[in-house]
Amino acid sequence: xxxxxxxxxxxxxxxxxxxxxxxxxxxxxxxxxxxxxxxxxxxxxxxxxxxxxxxxxxxxxxxxxxxxxxxxxxxxxxxxxxxxxxxxxxxxxxxxxxxxxxxxxxxxxxxxxxxxxxxxxxxxxxxxxxxxxxxxxxxxxxxxxxxxxxxxxxxxxxxxxxxxxxxxxxxxxxxxxxxxxxxxxxxxxxxxxxxxxxxxxxxxxxxxxxxxxxxxxxxxxxxxxxxxxxxxxxxxxxxxxxxxxxxxxxxxxxxxxxxxxxxxxxxxxxxxxxxxxxxxxxxxxxxxxxxxxxxxxxxxxxxxxxxxxxxxxxxx
Numbered sequence: 001x002x003x004x005x006x007x008x009x010x011x012x013x014x015x016x017x018x019x020x021x022x023x024x025x026x027x028x029x030x031x032x033x034x035x036x037x038x039x040x041x042x043x044x045x046x047x048x049x050x051x052x053x054x055x056x057x058x059x060x061x062x063x064x065x066x067x068x069x070x071x072x073x074x075x076x077x078x079x080x081x082x083x084x085x086x087x088x089x090x091x092x093x094x095x096x097x098x099x100x101x102x103x104x105x106x107x108x109x110x111x112x113x114x115x116x117x118x119x120x121x122x123x124x125x126x127x128x129x130x131x132x133x134x135x136x137x138x139x140x141x142x143x144x145x146x147x148x149x150x151x152x153x154x155x156x157x158x159x160x161x162x163x164x165x166x167x168x169x170x171x172x173x174x175x176x177x178x179x180x181x182x183x184x185x186x187x188x189x190x191x192x193x194x195x196x197x198x199x200x201x202x203x204x205x206x207x208x209x210x211x212x213x214x215x216x217x218x219x220x221x222x223x224x225x226x227x228x229x230x231x232x233x234x235x236x237x238x239x240x241x242x243x244x245x246x247x248x249x250x251x252x253x254x255x256x257x258x259x260x261x262x263x264x265x266x267x268x269x270x271x272x273x274x275x276x277x278x279x280x281x282x283x284x285x286x287x288x289x290x291x292x293x294x295x296x297x298x299x300x301x302x303x304x305x306x307x308x309x310x311x312x313x314x315x316x
Contacts, residue, residue: 015250018065019242027059031254043095049277053097064118071118071125081106111141119157128155148175148182154197158204165206167194174219186222198241207239228266233257
């Protein structure tokens with residue numbers, strides 16, 4: 001078996017991100033020259049903040065979320081699938097990993113091809129792999145879909161169906177898996193390069209980049225509908241599906257920005273720079289801090305009250 005080829009992918013990957021009704025998650029780079037991990041798996045927190053969920057030594061290859069579990073593939077040789085269970089802080093509503101700040105290694109991944117993404121099918125992760133086309137495999141290496149040939153290909157789930165977007169020479173075609181075969185739909189002309197395929201509110205959405213701009217294009221009844229446009233963010237970026245559509249951009253200097261795309265209006269909110277939210281203190285942690293502080297002051301008072309007596313004894 002040949003391990004996933006990852007080196008060439010990391011240089012061209014968009015921002016690693018995922019989302020669901022609980023929120024959005026993305027991988028940002030820390031500021032160059034800083035001490036500690038080079039990357040951080042973060043949760044969007046409110047409209048202008050993020051919270052670090054996991055520090056990471058290497059940028060993951062792929063990331064997915066299902067219910068309250070994060071799945072990601074670490075960039076090692078061979079790559080390893082990790083799982084991080086999320087628990088909610090009842091006092092604040094923010095999510096943290098359990099154990100806190102840790103992920104569990106599930107399985108090394110060795111098969112032919114380059115991993116592109118993760119899709120959750122019936123509570124289990126499915127790997128989207130590129131090897132002379134795109135094909136999906138379960139963790140045992142069994143094919144879940146047949147190979148879908150083409151150049152620029154992105155695969156996702158639309159309800160209970162697999163869909164695949166194929167773009168060649170500015171022509172876009174949506175394929176649907178039916179009875180074990182990819183069924184090709186109508187071909188459409190697009191102005192730009194297909195960057196991603198996401199599903200929101202029952203719509204397949206094509207993220208198309210051209211020059212320094214990005215279009216979000218939906219499809220209904222084999223007709224393309226332009227939903228929104230925005231200037232391409234600096235650094236790595238992606239459109240994250242969740243309760244809302246959010247565009248996140250992460251620069252190498254650590255700057256992280258985000259804005260929302262209104263649905264179905266397509267209107268964009270103002271872009272804001274995200275600041276880090278350090279989270280709230282759990283009741284147990286707060287109690288421990290208070291007890292520790294009280295003990296410190298008690299000990300300090302005892303030591304200081306004894307010091308003058310010792311000085312008088314030494315002066316005799």
